Amino acid sequence: MPPPGVISPSYAYACTRFRVRRTTLLPREDYLRIMRMSIPEVLTHLGRREYGQEIADLAHDFTGAQLIEEAVNRNLAQSFRHAMAIAPGDLRTLTGEYLNRWDIANVMAILRGTVYDIPRRQVRDLLIPAGEIDSALIDHLLRATTCDEILEALQDWRLYQILEEYHRICGEQGAFARIENELYRQYYADLLNLGTSGCSGCQELIAYLRFEIDITNMRNLLRLHCAAEACDIATIDRTMIPGGRIPIELFRRLYGIETEEEFVSAFLETSIVPVLAQAVRELRQDPNFSSFDAAELVWQRWHQRRRPVHEIEVAVTRVRLHQLEGLSRRHPFSVLPVLAYLERKKYEVANLRAIARGKAFGLPPEQIWQYIVL
Amino acid sequence: MPIDDIKPTRSGLMLVRRRMALAERIHRLLSMKLDGMMLELVKLTEQIARERRELEEKYSRAREMVAVAAMMEGATGVLLAALSVETHPTYTAGHKNVFGVRLPELEPVMVKKTLDQRGYGILGTSSVIDDAADAYEDLLEAIIASAELEGGIKGLLDDIERTRRRVNALEFKIIPELEEARRFIEDQRDEMERQEWTRLRRIKKIKAKRG
Numbered sequence: 001m002p003p004p005g006v007i008s009p010s011y012a013y014a015c016t017r018f019r020v021r022r023t024t025l026l027p028r029e030d031y032l033r034i035m036r037m038s039i040p041e042v043l044t045h046l047g048r049r050e051y052g053q054e055i056a057d058l059a060h061d062f063t064g065a066q067l068i069e070e071a072v073n074r075n076l077a078q079s080f081r082h083a084m085a086i087a088p089g090d091l092r093t094l095t096g097e098y099l100n101r102w103d104i105a106n107v108m109a110i111l112r113g114t115v116y117d118i119p120r121r122q123v124r125d126l127l128i129p130a131g132e133i134d135s136a137l138i139d140h141l142l143r144a145t146t147c148d149e150i151l152e153a154l155q156d157w158r159l160y161q162i163l164e165e166y167h168r169i170c171g172e173q174g175a176f177a178r179i180e181n182e183l184y185r186q187y188y189a190d191l192l193n194l195g196t197s198g199c200s201g202c203q204e205l206i207a208y209l210r211f212e213i214d215i216t217n218m219r220n221l222l223r224l225h226c227a228a229e230a231c232d233i234a235t236i237d238r239t240m241i242p243g244g245r246i247p248i249e250l251f252r253r254l255y256g257i258e259t260e261e262e263f264v265s266a267f268l269e270t271s272i273v274p275v276l277a278q279a280v281r282e283l284r285q286d287p288n289f290s291s292f293d294a295a296e297l298v299w300q301r302w303h304q305r306r307r308p309v310h311e312i313e314v315a316v317t318r319v320r321l322h323q324l325e326g327l328s329r330r331h332p333f334s335v336l337p338v339l340a341y342l343e344r345k346k347y348e349v350a351n352l353r354a355i356a357r358g359k360a361f362g363l364p365p366e367q368i369w370q371y372i373v374l
Numbered sequence: 375m376p377i378d379d380i381k382p383t384r385s386g387l388m389l390v391r392r393r394m395a396l397a398e399r400i401h402r403l404l405s406m407k408l409d410g411m412m413l414e415l416v417k418l419t420e421q422i423a424r425e426r427r428e429l430e431e432k433y434s435r436a437r438e439m440v441a442v443a444a445m446m447e448g449a450t451g452v453l454l455a456a457l458s459v460e461t462h463p464t465y466t467a468g469h470k471n472v473f474g475v476r477l478p479e480l481e482p483v484m485v486k487k488t489l490d491q492r493g494y495g496i497l498g499t500s501s502v503i504d505d506a507a508d509a510y511e512d513l514l515e516a517i518i519a520s521a522e523l524e525g526g527i528k529g530l531l532d533d534i535e536r537t538r539r540r541v542n543a544l545e546f547k548i549i550p551e552l553e554e555a556r557r558f559i560e561d562q563r564d565e566m567e568r569q570e571w572t573r574l575r576r577i578k579k580i581k582a583k584r585g
Contacts (some may be wrong), residue, residue, distance in 0.1 A: 069448055105454065105498060112457050126450050126457070173460055180495025216497070223501050227489050239496050307501040310442060354445040361441035371445050 010088040015333045017086055018341040021079075024050065025348050028374050034355055035365050039064050042356060051075050065360035070125075072349045077102075077130040079345050084132070087338060090199050094335050096132050097191050098342060100158055103131030104183045107157070110141045111150060112176055133157065162186050178238070185241050188213055192243045204327045205335050208320075211271065213244035215316060218272055219308050221251050222298075226305040246270050263302060264295045275323075279315035283370075311370045318373050321347065347373040380555060382562035390559060394552040401544040408537050410473050415530050422523040429516040432509070439509035443502040455503045458494035461487075463511075465518050475533040477526040482518045486511050 026034075026049070034042055046068065047055045054071035062070050080099055087095045106127045113123035120142045129135050137153065144150045147170035154160055162182050169175040188209065195206035217240045224239060236255055240248045250266065257263045267273065268291065277294040281287060301308065321343060328336035351372045358368035380386040443452050461484045468479040489496060492507055 066449065069450065073448070073450065108495070108498065109454055109457060116457070116460075118457060123457075126453050128450065174490055174493070176458060176460075177490065177493055177495045181497045184495065184497035219501060220496050223496065223504055224489065226504075235490070241497065307504060310446060310502055310505075313501070314446075350446070350448075353448045357441065357444040357449070361437070361444070363441060363445075368445070371442075 011091065012333050014086055014088050014091055015337045018083070018337045019328075019332065021083075022337070022341045022344060025344055026351075031351065031355075031372060031374065034352075035369065039068070039356060039359050042352075042359070043068060046071070046352070054078075065356040068356035069353050072352045073128045076345065076349045077128050080130040080342065081134075083338070083342060090194075090197065091335060091338055094191075094194055094199075094205075095338060095342070097158070097187075097194050098339065099131040100187050100190070101131070101184075102128055103133045103157065104159065104180070104187060106131065106133060106138060107141075107150075107154065107163075108176060108180050108183070110138070110144075111147060111170065111179075113142075114144060114150060115147065115170065115176075158190065159183050159186055181238060188241050188243055199335055202335060204331060205339060208324055208327070208339070210243060210245045211275070211320065213241045214246045214270065214272055215275075215320075217241055217244055217246065217248075217251055218270070219313065221255060222301060222308050225255060225302060226307050246272070260299055260303070263299050264292070267295045267298055268292070275316060275319050276312070279319045280312060282319070283311060283315040314371050314373060317347070321373060380559070382559040382566075384563070387556065387559045387563065390552055390556045394549065394556060397544055397549050397552060401541060401549065404537055404541045404544065407473050408534065408541055411475070411530055411534050411537065414472055415527065415534065418523060418527050418530065422520065422527060425516065425520045425523055429513070429520050432513045432516045436506070436509040436513045439502070439506040443506040446502045447500060451499070452503065452506065455492075455494045455499055455507070458492065460493040461491065463487075463514055472526075472530070473533075475529055477529050478522055480518050480522040480525075482515050485514050485518070 034045060037045060043055060046052070051071050054074045055067065058067055058070050058074065080095075080102070084092060084095050084099065106129065109123055109126050112118070113120065124138075124142055127138060129138055133141075133154075141150050141153055144153065147167060151160075151163055151167050151170075154163060157163075163179065166175065166179045166182065169178075191209055192206060195202045195209065220239055221236070224236065233252060233255075236252055237248065240251050242248060250270070254263065254266055257266060273291045273294050276298070277289055277291045280294060280297065281289045297312075321340075324336065324340050324343060328334075328340035331337075351374075354371045355368055358371070380389055440452065447455075463485040464483045465485075466481045466483055468481065469476045470479045471477075484491070487507075489504070494503065
C-alpha cells in the first residue's frame with residue numbers, strides 16, 4: 001500500500017481507464033440523432049454501438065421498447081461488473097459499496113416475490129444484477145422458498161445485519177417497506193463511512209453524497225407532506241436519511257410549517273436552494289430566476305400538497321452531475337472519476353430507457369427531452 | 375277465475391267491476407312508478423355521462439403518469455413497485471332501493487392508500503411512482519363508481535321495460551277486456567231483464583184474457 005499522499009500506479013491506471021470509459025458513453029449529438037429515430041431505428045443504431053451483443057441475445061424474448069430496456073439494463077450490469085473487476089484496493093471497496101443499491105433492489109424483489117408467491121421467472125426478469133451479488137447467487141436466491149432460506153444464503157452480504165434484525169417481521173404488513181428503507185439508510189451510512197477513510201477525493205465524495213442525501217430527504221418530505229393524512233414525527237425519522245448537510249431536525253421543523261414566510265426563510269437556509277435555482281434557470285432558460293424564486297416555487301408545491309415537478313428533479317440531477325464531473329476533472333486520480341463514470345453510465349441507460357419508453361407511449365420529443373440527463 | 379268463465383250474473387258483474395277497479399289502480403300506480411323511474415334514469419344518465427368523461431380523463435392521466443414513471447424508473451422500476459403491493463384493492467357490493475328496484479351499490483375497499491399502505495419503501499422509489507399509483511387509484515375509484523352507475527342504469531332499464539310491459543298489458547289488454555266483459559255482462563243482464571219484463575207482460579196479458 002503506498003504511503004498517504006502518494007498515488008499508486010494501479011490507482012492512476014484504474015482512474016485513467018475509468019476516464020477513458022467515460023469517453024465511450026453516448027455524446028449529446030447521438031442523443032439528438034436518436035430522438036429523431038423510430039424504435040426499430042434506435043435498436044439498429046444501438047446494435048452498432050456497445051449494446052449490440054445484448055440486443056442480439058435478447059431479441060428472441062423481447063421486442064421494441066422492452067427490448068431496448070432489457071438490453072441497456074443488461075449492459076449496465078455488465079459494465080458495472082467490469083468496473084468492479086478493474087478497480088483496485090479501496091476503489092473496489094467504494095465501487096462495491098456504491099453498487100450495493102442494485103443489490104438492495106434485487107434482494108427486496110426476491111424477498112417480495114418469495115413471500116407473495118410470484119412466479120420466479122417474472123421476478124428474474126425484474127432483476128438487474130449490477131451489484132456485488134452475482135447471477136449465480138441470484139439464481140440460488142430465486143430457488144429459495146422461504147425468507148429464512150434467502151437470509152441464510154445472504155450471510156456474506158454487506159447489509160446482512162439489517163436483514164437479520166428484521167427477519168422476524170418478514171412478510172408482515174408494511175415490513176418490506178421498513179426493511180427497504182432501513183437498507184437504504186444503512187447503504188448511505190456505509191458510503192459516508194467509507195468516505196471518512198481519507199482516500200483521495202473522499203472529501204468531495206462525502207460532499208456529493210451529503211447533497212444527494214439532502215435532495216432525497218427534501219423530495220421525500222414533499223412526498224410525505226402531500227399524502228392525504230398527516231404522518232407522525234416517527235415516520236419522518238424512519239424515512240429521512242441521516243448524514244446530510246441539512247439536519248433532520250430542520251426537516252421535522254419544515255414538516256410542521258404552514259406559513260409562507262416561515263417556510264421560505266427556513267428553506268432558504270438549506271444548501272438545496274442554489275442548486276435548485278440553477279436547475280430551474282437552465283430548464284426555463286430564465287437567467288433572472290433567483291434563490292428566493294426557487295424557495296417560492298417549493299412553497300407553492302408544498303402549500304398545494306403536490307409532489308416535486310419531475311422535470312425539475314431531472315434538471316437538479318443534471319446540475320449535480322455537472323458538478324461531479326467538474327470535481328472529477330479537478331481530482332483526476334481519486335474516487336471521483338470512478339463515481340463520475342458509474343453515475344454517467346447509470347444516466348446513459350436511464351436516458352435510452354426514457355427515449356424508448358417515451359417513444360413507445362407516443363410522447364412528443366420535446367417532452368421526452370426534458371427527462372434526458374446530459 | 376279467467377275472464378271467459380265469469381257468468382253474466384250480478385255477482386259476475388261485481389267481480390268484473392272489482393277487478394277493473396284493481397286493474398285501474400295498479401295501472402295508475404305503475405304509470406307513476408314508470409314516470410319516477412324515467413326521471414331517475416334521466417338523472418343517472420346525466421351522471422354516468424359526466425362520470426364517463428371523468429373516467430376517460432383519469433385514464434389518459436394514468437397512462438401519462440405511467441409513461442413518465444416508465445421513462446424515469448423504467449418498466450422494471452414500475453413493476454418492482456407494483457410487486458410490493460400487500461393489500462389488493464377490492465370493493466364491497468350492496469344494494470339500494472329506488473322505486474322498488476334493487477340497484478347495486480359498490481364501495482371501494484383499499485383502493486386509495488397511504489404511502490405506508492402501498493407497501494413499497496419510500497427510499498427505494500421516487501415521486502413518479504407515487505404519481506402513477508395515485509393516478510391508477512383515482513382511475514380504479516372512477517371505474518368502480520362508473521360500474522355502480524352503469525349497473526344501476528341496466529337494472530333500472532330492465533325494470534322500466536318490465537313495468538312498461540305491465541302498464542301496456544293493463545292498458546291495452548286487461549282493462550279493455552274487463553271493460554268488454556263488463557259491457558257484455560251488463561248487456562246480457564239488460565237483455566235478461568227485458569226478456570223477463572216481456573215474459574211478465576205476456577203472462578199478465580194471458581191472465582187478463584182468461585180473466
